[in-house]
Amino acid sequence: MKKGRYIYELLMRASMAHARWDYEASMNILRSRKRLAILGLLALPAIFLSVAIAADPETLPAILGGKKAYSPAFYTPEIFLVSILIGLCAGLITGCIGAGGGFIITPALMSAGIKGILAVGTDLFHIFAKAIMGTAVHKKLGNVSVPLAVWFLVGSGIGVTGGGVINRTLYEKNPVLSDTFISVVYVVLLGFLGIYALVDFLRLRKSGEDVGAHHGESAHGAEAASGKVGLPARLQAAQIPPMIRFDEDLVPGGKKIPALFVVLAGVLVGFVAAIMGVGGGFLTFPIFVYVLGVSSFTTVGTDILQIIFTAGYASISQYAVYGFIFYTLAMGMLLGSLLGIQLGALTTKVVKGIYIRGFYATAIMAGFVNRLFALPGKLAEMKIITLAPGTGKMLATVGNYAFFICVGIFAAWVIGKFVTSLGALRGEEA
Structure with a gap:
């Protein structure tokens, strides 16, 4: 139980760190007219195509609407609209809770009828596009440990390649x-996170404690992050050449760690990113800080470079060149997530965190149920279990409705709170 709690805390810190990057990148885009103009140009083809197809569906070339891999992805205006709504909901979750929005994108796309491998590749491309457009790298370059980044990216490249090949x-x-494999991975992750998040919500509700305090940095966590105790100390004490020196600006003489451990961390991050489509930033922060003992200051800058490389290399070399990128979906998700993150972040100013935490736990559990209910039908198709086709389809439909209803209610509640609290938000800004 204690190990499970520890892993949950690490995953939540990972998710929160990635959400902070997501929010910062989104705000960098929204605050820049130049970046908004570039985004508009990137989205124009999808928008014009949607209008053209809606007016005359027969104008769609067969090659553009190919439903097979190795040809451009299947396209309809409805799918483009769904991608915007999925991005919006993911952005609302990220903006409100500061964690977890990216977890629902791949399950949501699969529930909308997108093949799992297309959903993974498209989500990675969406993360890459946001990283390129919205990350102000020049502000963080002073934080980057070049040796740490180089060795980590070596491992990340290996992991991405392995995950993409699988x-x-x-x-x-x-x-x-393929769909079954991706669904099983999400069932395990979302089930684990959802159960612990639900338990946390019920505990907080019973105690009356507001959200956030139980995720604060403990004294032990601060010591572990400094590399003075625990696993970071043991790894840094190992004398396996070549050694990497980092954190010279924070610790006299800096810290040292074998490059092997950094490469292995990169392999893990790249592999998970390529398999799930969640982006490398999800795991980098807790691994750097709580396993390798890198300072948060150095981790932030190095993580930015890592996200750009990992998501870019994974989406282009492992998915795009093989026809597993849905460009129009990626643009739709990017547009929706920018709006959702803005609305979600503003809404947190007028809503108690405990309520948002409850919706978060429910959304994650809905994603878990969605993928869990899709599995029987998939297993029956592969002749692993015996199940009537109608039963498998019914279970998948129930899972889809449960997922979209839960996420839809959360989105409607957040947007409703935002609209009804406009006066209070304007007064706070003033």
Whole structure:
């Protein structure tokens, strides 16, 4: 139980760190007319195509609407609209809770009828596009440890390649097997996070404690992050050449750690990113700070470079060149998430954190139920279990409705709170 709690805390810190980057990148785009103009130009083809197809569906070339891999992704105006709504909901969750919005994108896309491998590749491309457009790297360059970043990216490249090969191999063998594999990965992750998040919400509600305090940095956590105790101290004490020196500006003489451990961390981050499509930033922060003992100051800058490289390399080399990127979906998600993060962040000023935490736990559990209910039908298609086709389809439909209703209620509640609290928000800004 204690190990489970520790892993949950690490995953939540990871999710929160990635959400902070997501928010900062989104705000950098929204505050820049130049970046908004670039985004508009990138989205124009999808918008014009949607209008053209809606006016005359017969104008869609067969090659553009190909439903097979190795040809441009299937396209309809409805799918583009759904991608905007998915991005909006993910942005609302990220903006409100400061964690977890990215977890629902791949399950949501799969629930909308997108193949799992397309959902993963498209989500990675969406993260890459946001990183390139919204990350102000020049402000953080002073934080970057070049040796740390280089060795980490070596491992990340290996992990990304391995994860991409596994996803593509499974898809080429059997598309249903690919969807099943991705669904199982999300069932495990969302089930674990959802159960602990629900338990946390019920505990907080019972004690009357507001959200956030239980995720604060403990004294032990601060010592561990400094590399003085625990696992970071043992790893830094190992004498395995070559050694990397980092944090010279914070610790006299800096800290040292074998490059091997940094490479292995990169392999893990890259592999998970390529398999799930969640972006490398999700795991980098807790691994750097709580496992390798890197300071938060150095981690922030290095993580920014890592996100750009990992998401970019994964989306382009492992998915785009094989036809597993849905460009129009990525643009729709980017547009929706920018709006959602803005609304979600503003709403937190007028809503108690405990209520938002409850919605977060519910949304994560809905994603878990969604992928769990999709599994019986997939397993039956592969002849692993015996199940009537109608039963499998019914379970998947129930899971889809449960997911979209829960996320939709959360989105409607947040937007409603924002609209009804406009006066209070304007007064606070003034």
